[in-house]
Amino acid sequence: xxxxxxLTKRKDASPWPxxxxxxxxxxxxxxxxxxxxxxLAAGTCEIVMLDRDSSQPRRTIARQTARxxxxxxxxxxxxxxxPACVDASIVRTKQWCEMVPCLDDEGCDLLINTSGxxxxxxxxxxxxxxxx
Numbered sequence: 001x002x003x004x005x006x007l008t009k010r011k012d013a014s015p016w017p018x019x020x021x022x023x024x025x026x027x028x029x030x031x032x033x034x035x036x037x038x039x040l041a042a043g044t045c046e047i048v049m050l051d052r053d054s055s056q057p058r059r060t061i062a063r064q065t066a067r068x069x070x071x072x073x074x075x076x077x078x079x080x081x082x083p084a085c086v087d088a089s090i091v092r093t094k095q096w097c098e099m100v101p102c103l104d105d106e107g108c109d110l111l112i113n114t115s116g117x118x119x120x121x122x123x124x125x126x127x128x129x130x131x132x
Contacts, residue, residue, distance in 0.1 A: 001130075006113045011055035020113035027039060030044040031127050034075065035045040039064045039069070041069065042069055042070075043069070043070065043071050043074070043085050044068070044085070045066045045067065045068035045069075045076060045082075045083035045084055045085065046066065046067055046068075046083075047064060047065070047066050047083060048066065049063075049064065049065040049066050050062070050063075050064050052062045065069070066082070066083035068083060068084075068085055069085075070085035071085065072083070073087065073088055074086060074087060074088060074090050075087075075088045075091050076099075077090065077091060078099060078129070079099055079101065080100060080101070080103055080104070081101065081102065081103055081119070084099075086099040087099070091131075094110075094114040094115075094131075095109060095110075095132070096108075096114075096116065097110060097117055097119040097127075099115055101119065102117075102127075102131065103119070104120075105121065105122055106120060106121050106127075107119070107120045110122075111128070111130070115130050115131060116129045116131050117129055
């Protein structure tokens, strides 16, 4: 004959390990901090890497990598010389100057092959940017 199943629970057993309340508060705060700090607010960008190469005279090559959390219909781009979320159709059609990539006092011109743009300062200095 098979033994009968015990349906009663032990009164001294607990489904949670017995730890101090301070321990559980610290676990909760740590997990919230990890979740919150790892994410960007929607529609914002941050620079994660910046590399400058000044080995050639009168020329500086700068490479920048940004991390963006763009909204639907947007993509990472450049606005006023800073990374930003821009309308995806601008990147798709390569009309780079529509995203206003240059500073207020600079003029924007498309490169002939539409692979990027130039920002011309009033003093004649030209900054050329190419998209990858």
